[in-house]
Amino acid sequence: MLLGAVRAGAQTYTPTADNLAARQNFQDMKFGLFIHWGIYSELGAGEWVMNEKHIPYDSYKRLADFFNPQAFNAHEWVMFAKKAGMKYITITSRHHDGFSMFGTKASPYNIVDATPYHKDPLMELAQECVKEGIELHFYYSLLDWGRKDYAYGSPIVDGKPANGDWDSYINFMKAQLTELITKYPGVKGIWFDGHWERDVNWHYDEIYGLIHKLNPAILVGNNHHLEPKEGEDFQMFEKDLPGANTTGFSGKSKIGALPLETCETINNSWGFNITDRSFKSSKRIIHYLVNAAGLNANFLLNIGPMPNGKIQPEFTDTLAIVGAWMQKNGEAIYGTRGSGIPAQPWGVVTQKDKNLYVHVMTPPQQPYVFIPQLKGKVTKAVLLGDGSAVKFKQQTEGVFVYLNGVTTDPNDTIIKLTTN
Ligand code: JFZ
Numbered sequence: 001m002l003l004g005a006v007r008a009g010a011q012t013y014t015p016t017a018d019n020l021a022a023r024q025n026f027q028d029m030k031f032g033l034f035i036h037w038g039i040y041s042e043l044g045a046g047e048w049v050m051n052e053k054h055i056p057y058d059s060y061k062r063l064a065d066f067f068n069p070q071a072f073n074a075h076e077w078v079m080f081a082k083k084a085g086m087k088y089i090t091i092t093s094r095h096h097d098g099f100s101m102f103g104t105k106a107s108p109y110n111i112v113d114a115t116p117y118h119k120d121p122l123m124e125l126a127q128e129c130v131k132e133g134i135e136l137h138f139y140y141s142l143l144d145w146g147r148k149d150y151a152y153g154s155p156i157v158d159g160k161p162a163n164g165d166w167d168s169y170i171n172f173m174k175a176q177l178t179e180l181i182t183k184y185p186g187v188k189g190i191w192f193d194g195h196w197e198r199d200v201n202w203h204y205d206e207i208y209g210l211i212h213k214l215n216p217a218i219l220v221g222n223n224h225h226l227e228p229k230e231g232e233d234f235q236m237f238e239k240d241l242p243g244a245n246t247t248g249f250s251g252k253s254k255i256g257a258l259p260l261e262t263c264e265t266i267n268n269s270w271g272f273n274i275t276d277r278s279f280k281s282s283k284r285i286i287h288y289l290v291n292a293a294g295l296n297a298n299f300l301l302n303i304g305p306m307p308n309g310k311i312q313p314e315f316t317d318t319l320a321i322v323g324a325w326m327q328k329n330g331e332a333i334y335g336t337r338g339s340g341i342p343a344q345p346w347g348v349v350t351q352k353d354k355n356l357y358v359h360v361m362t363p364p365q366q367p368y369v370f371i372p373q374l375k376g377k378v379t380k381a382v383l384l385g386d387g388s389a390v391k392f393k394q395q396t397e398g399v400f401v402y403l404n405g406v407t408t409d410p411n412d413t414i415i416k417l418t419t420n
Helices: 002-007 017-029 040-043 055-064 074-083 121-132 167-181 205-214 281-292 313-332
Strands: 031-034 088-094 134-142 187-193 217-223 237-238 260-265 297-302 348-350 355-360 366-374 378-383 392-395 399-401 415-420
Touching: 002 167, 017 187, 017 217, 017 297, 017 378, 031 074, 040 055, 055 366, 074 121, 074 313, 088 167, 088 313, 121 134, 167 187, 167 205, 205 217, 260 281, 260 348, 281 297, 281 313, 281 348, 313 355, 313 415, 355 366, 378 392, 399 415
Parallel strands: 031 088, 031 297, 088 134, 134 187, 187 217, 237 260, 260 297
Antiparallel strands: 348 355, 355 415, 366 399, 378 415, 392 399
């Protein structure tokens, strides 16, 4: 009884039918473009440069005076994503440096009011996304290195920064989130980050409640590296496939019941980094995407555009290859769900309706792959590329698919199984 009374205060979140439909649509998209772009891009040393190089906030702020991305072209960015086979874009609206990359009345420290550019690239991007049928999510940092009310570094007492004004900061975030959701056309999601910086009361009930009140279909995610919290609509995994936890970031986030997303960098940086040339190959990116799909997760691949607004050619070249591959093999990725068949040494299995897609990414020693735990009876097996028949043998424990004579693909040989 007492428990019931205590819990009555915390609202339980019931997603609307529109929100549930948005989650399905989100899972169908599978591949998205993550973009980290801000005044930090000018220094070419990643988005943490202010913190890592101990640049005082007042000095760092001067970067806004020179931020003038004349070569930014929203159409080019959207076409870049589209050509890569991506269906959505998640872009930093405000990162930990606190600089708003959109026009906001809640703070003068924003791209329209504080830079010689004077324009709102996120509005152009939002409009272009609507035009081209690409969905848009906004990354939004909870952590702020500069604002007095946030009081970065302050001791935390009773769930608030002792030297800050927590109510003021929460209200500021609410004002900005309201702008992002109501002013920008077609926004489909908010991607929070920075939770892990301090142990405070983030007022998620109010913040998530506000977002879902303004638009119940908006998908809320939070890079808190914990199990999903009340009010969230998808669960993300940073730099790791769900369940892998090689980075240690996701140790406390067991895979929950919500749609899943995993994000990873195209080199080793989120924000533009001029010395980072550790470019991932197209093959590695395709494998990450296929492995994510096999685990029922979306893949959000990050790039850090240059301060002039251009995307560097290395990224364009790699993603053109990925896009061509997706054009040919998208049937086995888009709209699929994880099959529940565990990842195998040779690859994964995705599923759509009665079809199973066997992704052989690491060709086995023996001339066949064995698929355990397969439900249903396989009636047909073909090579996805050309529809040619592939030999198979089904037993109670699973299905053998024979690879002799099958034309292999250096990235991923896909065998489509039809079940009854
Ligand atoms: C966070 C950001 O700090 C980073 O700049 C980028 O935006 C990325 C997508 O998200 O990265 C993190 C988050 C948490 C930890 C480390 C990096 N952590 O808990 O150690």
